[in-house]
Amino acid sequence: MVDKSLELFDSGHRACGGCGAALAARLVLKGAGKNTIVVSSTGCMEVFSTPYPETAWKVPWIHSLFENAAAVASGVEASLKKQGRTEKVVIMGGDGATFDIGMICISGAFERGHDFTYICYDNEAYMNTGIQRSGATPYDASTTTSPAGKCSFGNKRPKKDMPQILAAHGAPYVATASVAYPADLMQKVEKAINTKGPCYLQVHAPCCTGWGFEGEQTIAIAKLAIETGLWVNFEMIDGKVAKVKKVVRKPVEEYLKTQKRFRHLFKPKRQDAEIAAIQAIADRNAEKYGIDIKLKKE
Amino acid sequence: MGLAVGCRAKPGKARDNRTGSWRVFKPSFDRGKCTKCGMCMTLCPEGCIHQTEEEFVEPDYTYCKGCGICAEECPGEAIAMKQEEK
Numbered sequence: 072m073v074d075k076s077l078e079l080f081d082s083g084h085r086a087c088g089g090c091g092a093a094l095a096a097r098l099v100l101k102g103a104g105k106n107t108i109v110v111s112s113t114g115c116m117e118v119f120s121t122p123y124p125e126t127a128w129k130v131p132w133i134h135s136l137f138e139n140a141a142a143v144a145s146g147v148e149a150s151l152k153k154q155g156r157t158e159k160v161v162i163m164g165g166d167g168a169t170f171d172i173g174m175i176c177i178s179g180a181f182e183r184g185h186d187f188t189y190i191c192y193d194n195e196a197y198m199n200t201g202i203q204r205s206g207a208t209p210y211d212a213s214t215t216t217s218p219a220g221k222c223s224f225g226n227k228r229p230k231k232d233m234p235q236i237l238a239a240h241g242a243p244y245v246a247t248a249s250v251a252y253p254a255d256l257m258q259k260v261e262k263a264i265n266t267k268g269p270c271y272l273q274v275h276a277p278c279c280t281g282w283g284f285e286g287e288q289t290i291a292i293a294k295l296a297i298e299t300g301l302w303v304n305f306e307m308i309d310g311k312v313a314k315v316k317k318v319v320r321k322p323v324e325e326y327l328k329t330q331k332r333f334r335h336l337f338k339p340k341r342q343d344a345e346i347a348a349i350q351a352i353a354d355r356n357a358e359k360y361g362i363d364i365k366l367k368k369e
Numbered sequence: 370m371g372l373a374v375g376c377r378a379k380p381g382k383a384r385d386n387r388t389g390s391w392r393v394f395k396p397s398f399d400r401g402k403c404t405k406c407g408m409c410m411t412l413c414p415e416g417c418i419h420q421t422e423e424e425f426v427e428p429d430y431t432y433c434k435g436c437g438i439c440a441e442e443c444p445g446e447a448i449a450m451k452q453e454e455k
């Protein structure tokens with residue numbers, strides 16, 4: 072067991088107040104412990120944690136490029152192995168770095184079977200460069216490259232299923248987590264780094280600036296994502312779903328209404344067909360993962 | 370010739386950056402209501418809430434950005450956000 076009381080991601084970083092990704096970094100390091108080497112791709116977490124000559128990291132940390140964190144981590148892991156060292160290698164990549172530009176390096180590294188844990192902190196767009204959509208942006212979210220307006224309801228494509236893609240690579244451990252459930256998140260990190268081979272963890276990390284809400288709502292909104300079925304917390308071992316967080320589901324609009332990126336679905340006019348399409352996404356998630364708790368009828 | 374590759378920084382050097390100056394609202398903790406559950410310590414994105422000797426919690430105002438997560442998530446409503454007086 073690692074000592075989860077250690078603070079290995081220090082105060083003084085420059086994330087926005089209430090940043091979900093900053094909390095994710097803190098919790099991940101609590102779960103991973105001090106015998107860890109971190110590789111970060113370019114993005115908010117890299118920028119807010121390490122404006123030179125400052126750094127919030129208290130473990131060895133390397134900034135790769137935007138696209139190649141998995142390749143850099145592969146080299147680190149291979150070298151540690153050759154030297155007979157015991158440090159665990161953890162990658163912290165944004166969703167843009169993971170779902171989009173890093174895909175080739177990630178696929179290659181998982182294929183080679185490096186012993187590392189790839190963690191995607193998923194804030195569902197390219198936040199560091201001004202809120203452009205990524206493959207992780209949900210359906211109908213308004214971003215600067217998928218703006219809602221007269222001709223569009225926002226992002227036209229559903230979120231890419233990255234966990235399934237990496238499970239299909241034969242990853243021994245693939246899981247999702249959320250900053251709203253810190254104990255579960257830390258436990259999953261610990262499990263992943265102690266599983267041999269390439270593991271993947273995707274962490275839902277709400278971004279107040281990019282999604283449009285007040286910083287104090289970060290945890291409440293992350294919880295609503297799970298309670299509506301738009302985000303599912305699960306664990307896959309050797310490609311099979313082993314554990315799922317079950318909920319008494321709420322209608323998706325309770326989640327959508329909390330964020331400016333979905334405001335066009337309610338104002339100036341309620342868009343019933345679009346809200347129904349998003350509800351259908353949640354219903355499919357619920358069906359696929361069996362998250363619904365059935366309440367007994369009185 | 371020794372060639373330095375990349376840039377290096379001392380671990381935790383970010384503490385030089387006193388982010389408490391960003392704060393607009395300041396969390397104030399009511400010890401009468403605090404049950405010492407530690408929820409605020411776990412959820413603070415700054416990791417700036419610590420336990421005192423009597424196990425009460427206390428933020429380090431040098432770094433607290435006043436985001437309000439601790440106040441929002443405290444199950445006992447022991448934390449109130451108040452406009453900062455500077």
Ligand SMILES: Cc1ncc(C[n+]2csc(CCOP(=O)(O)OP(=O)(O)O)c2C)c(N)n1
Nearest residue numbers: 113114115137165166167168196197198199
């Ligand atoms: C090859 C390359 N293209 C573009 C950029 C500019 N860039 C820096 S960070 C970033 C977006 C990062 O998005 P994400 O990975 O989701 O992290 P976030 O900022 O959202 O945390 C982009 C496009 C870059 N650094 N390198």
Ligand code: SF4
Nearest residue numbers: 086087090115278280
């Ligand atoms: S823009 Fe979003 S992800 Fe980036 S530091 Fe701010 S809250 Fe965090």
Ligand code: SF4
Nearest residue numbers: 413433434436437439
């Ligand atoms: S207001 Fe935010 S930064 Fe300040 S102690 Fe509370 S959670 Fe931490």
Ligand SMILES: [Mg+2]
Nearest residue numbers: 165166196197
């Ligand atoms: Mg992102």
